[in-house]
Amino acid sequence: DAGVIQSPRHEVTEMGQEVTLRCKPISGHNSLFWYRQTMMRGLELLIYFNNNVPIDDSGMPEDRFSAKMPNASFSTLKIQPSEPRDSAVYFCASSLSVPKNYEQYFGPGTRLTVT
Amino acid sequence: GIQVEQSPPDLILQEGANSTLRCNFSDSVNNLQWFHQNPWGQLINLFYIPSGTKQNGRLSATTVATERYSLLYISSSQTTDSGVYFCAVAAPSGGYNKLIFGAGTRLAVHP
Numbered sequence: 001d002a003g004v005i006q007s008p009r010h011e012v013t014e015m016g017q018e019v020t021l022r023c024k025p026i027s028g029h030n031s032l033f034w035y036r037q038t039m040m041r042g043l044e045l046l047i048y049f050n051n052n053v054p055i056d057d058s059g060m061p062e063d064r065f066s067a068k069m070p071n072a073s074f075s076t077l078k079i080q081p082s083e084p085r086d087s088a089v090y091f092c093a094s095s096l097s098v099p100k101n102y103e104q105y106f107g108p109g110t111r112l113t114v115t
Numbered sequence: 116g117i118q119v120e121q122s123p124p125d126l127i128l129q130e131g132a133n134s135t136l137r138c139n140f141s142d143s144v145n146n147l148q149w150f151h152q153n154p155w156g157q158l159i160n161l162f163y164i165p166s167g168t169k170q171n172g173r174l175s176a177t178t179v180a181t182e183r184y185s186l187l188y189i190s191s192s193q194t195t196d197s198g199v200y201f202c203a204v205a206a207p208s209g210g211y212n213k214l215i216f217g218a219g220t221r222l223a224v225h226p
Contacts, residue, residue, distance in 0.1 A: 031212055043201065043216040056213060089156060095212065102146045102211040103163035109156055 002026070004107030006092050012113045018080040021110045024073055025094030033093040033104060034067055034077050043091075049075065050097065082114045117142045117206040121217035128192050128224045136187040136220045138202030146205035146214065147178050149187050153198045161187070161200075192224045 005024040013019055025032045033048040047057040049069045057067070064083070069075040079086055089111050093104040118141040128134055138147075149161040162169050162176040164185065169176055173192075178185040189196055199221050203214040 033212070033214075042218055043203075045213060045215075048212055050212070055210075091158065097212060101163075102205070103148060103160065104212075104214060105160060106150075106158040109158075111156075 004092055004094050004105055006090075006107040006110050008110060009108060010111050010113075012115065013082055014115055015083055016081045017114075018078065019082045019086075019112060019114075021077040021090050021092075021112070023075045023077070023092030023107060025075070025092070026105060027073070029094035029096050029105075030072070031095045031097040031104075032069060032075050033095075034075070035091040035093065035106075037089045037091065037109070038087075046077070079112075082112075084114045087112055087114050116209075117144070117204060117215050119202060119204055119215055119217035121200075121202055121220050123220060124218065126220055126222045128222065130192060130194060130224055130226050132192050132224075133188070133190045134192060134222070136189070136200055136202075136222075138185040138187070138204075138217055140183050140185075140202075140204050142206050142208075143183070144180065144204040145207050146211050147185055148203045148214065149176055149185070150201045150203065151196075151198050152201060152219070158201070189222075192222075194224050194226055197222055197224050 007022045034046040037043045046059040052069045089109045091109045093106045095104045120139045151159045164178045166180045173190045175188045199219040203216045
């Protein structure tokens with residue numbers, strides 16, 4: 001079974017440009033998560049969805065960040081406009097989220113560099 | 116919110132040595148996972164262990180939820196064990212899904 005798929009793997013963009021990161025969760029999983037990893041802040045949860053519905057977006061840093069999950073097999077994280085401080089590795093994760101099984105599985109990440 | 120502390124922050128081993136990594140958390144949890152982030156950045160699931168003991172090859176883990184800690188044991192370490200080990204927990208107040216990560220233990224295994 002394929003794991004969590006993310007694209008692109010690397011993204012380099014200029015400040016002010018729009019950036020869209022994409023994620024395909026593991027088939028059958030009903031929860032999807034977006035995390036960001038930086039040297040300063042470590043790994044932090046940005047937002048998560050359950051059954052395609054956003055449940056907690058308290059980790060989204062600013063209004064420049066938005067996330068959508070139009071169906072069970074696809075999600076996007078958009079940054080508009082991007083800033084150099086958004087440079088980080090962005091991970092998508094998914095889980096089955098049933099009682100006694102909330103294990104999350106991570107994708108390979110997207111390394112974003114904003115110049 | 117819940118605090119997660121991992122120790123030691125850095126660890127250097129000779130190949131073949133054993134080690135114990137610790138994760139302390141400040142509140143009761145209903146989800147605890149150990150991950151290995153390899154040198155290429157991939158986060159690999161090691162254990163889903165909100166309580167009890169599990170073993171997988173040379174690795175094992177124990178979580179004592181009542182005392183708010185978890186231990187990860189690595190036996191007969193290999194150079195491929197190098198990387199950063201993360202403990203992540205979710206507290207009931209945040210649901211089962213809101214994982215909070217520790218700062219990690221950076222392990223280097225030398226031949």
